[in-house]
Amino acid sequence: MKNFALIGAAGFVAPRHMRAIKETGNCLVAALDKSDSVGIIDSYFPAADFFTEFERFDRHIEKLRRLDHPRRVQYVSIASPNYLHDAHIRFALRADAEAICEKPLVLNPWNVEALKEIEAESGRRVSSILQLRLHPAIQALKNKVVTDSSDRKHIIDLTYVTGRGHWYFYSWKGDESRSGGIATNIGVHFFDMLLWVFGKVKTSIVHLKEPDRNSGFLELEKARVRWHLSLNFEDLPEEVRRTGKSTYRCLLIDGEPLEFSEGLADLHTLSYQEILAGRGFGLDDSFSAIRAVHSIRHAAPDPSHGEIHPMAISRLRK
Numbered sequence: 001m002k003n004f005a006l007i008g009a010a011g012f013v014a015p016r017h018m019r020a021i022k023e024t025g026n027c028l029v030a031a032l033d034k035s036d037s038v039g040i041i042d043s044y045f046p047a048a049d050f051f052t053e054f055e056r057f058d059r060h061i062e063k064l065r066r067l068d069h070p071r072r073v074q075y076v077s078i079a080s081p082n083y084l085h086d087a088h089i090r091f092a093l094r095a096d097a098e099a100i101c102e103k104p105l106v107l108n109p110w111n112v113e114a115l116k117e118i119e120a121e122s123g124r125r126v127s128s129i130l131q132l133r134l135h136p137a138i139q140a141l142k143n144k145v146v147t148d149s150s151d152r153k154h155i156i157d158l159t160y161v162t163g164r165g166h167w168y169f170y171s172w173k174g175d176e177s178r179s180g181g182i183a184t185n186i187g188v189h190f191f192d193m194l195l196w197v198f199g200k201v202k203t204s205i206v207h208l209k210e211p212d213r214n215s216g217f218l219e220l221e222k223a224r225v226r227w228h229l230s231l232n233f234e235d236l237p238e239e240v241r242r243t244g245k246s247t248y249r250c251l252l253i254d255g256e257p258l259e260f261s262e263g264l265a266d267l268h269t270l271s272y273q274e275i276l277a278g279r280g281f282g283l284d285d286s287f288s289a290i291r292a293v294h295s296i297r298h299a300a301p302d303p304s305h306g307e308i309h310p311m312a313i314s315r316l317r318k
Helices: 014-023 039-043 054-066 082-094 109-122 136-146 188-198 238-242 264-276 283-298 310-316
Strands: 003-007 027-032 049-051 075-078 098-101 126-128 154-162 201-210 213-220 223-230 247-253
Touching: 003 014, 003 054, 014 027, 014 039, 014 264, 027 054, 049 054, 075 082, 082 098, 082 109, 082 126, 098 264, 109 283, 126 283, 136 188, 154 188, 188 213, 188 223, 188 283, 201 283, 201 310, 213 283, 213 310, 223 310
Parallel strands: 003 027, 003 075, 027 049, 075 098, 098 126, 154 223
Antiparallel strands: 154 247, 201 213, 213 223
């Protein structure tokens, strides 16, 4: 059994990490969050120590390490705001622990290179949660693409709408300097999946960039991708709104939908199993997607080039 610490215990994704730690037979011994709304911990690890101040958390983890205590932390799971991932990964490595970090691993490509140096110095590993790569439907798609010897380019439409209220834009998520913007915060795992399956980016064009919508075009080695990401409830298809749901994801490949919604909740546990077995996704695995979303974030919209997503066309006409 391994001992874990969790940074970002009050966040949306934190329960998935708690569940993964428990389901892999390990123990959460300490957790940190500036918010104390973390009662969910009782459902998994009621004996975990909890801190709202990083300095006290740091002191506690260091004391356990120096005493070689039975509760000494071997893994630090990081589910904090995006802009803090880099610092918290560095903390984990300095604490002589392995780091397991949510997406995006960092906000800028050069942060990856710096972390590689620290990783080498510490002898500890940084792993990223890239759970879509472990989804059976995505793995089957990759195998199909890899074994296709033709030069064809697949035609892809990626649409992801996840409605968010006013609170979003007052939180760190609505601050591009801290979240990386829409393409990074809600899109990086889709871009990682597309690059993993269809190859490197050859062309990237942004067509639409609004506070609650991003849309653009990617030409990959084996695909042409029109993509649209939205936080706006108005972009939800009518049939989805009638059901009361606030999320719509659709991946069309050559006109055919690829269903991968089922089983998403279990992929964090599978990710932990792979990491603990030494087969996790490391810094190099995350680099391409981080570079892609960084490019999107800093690109000026250019609707005169590339293939435009249908949802963006309607916005551009207004």
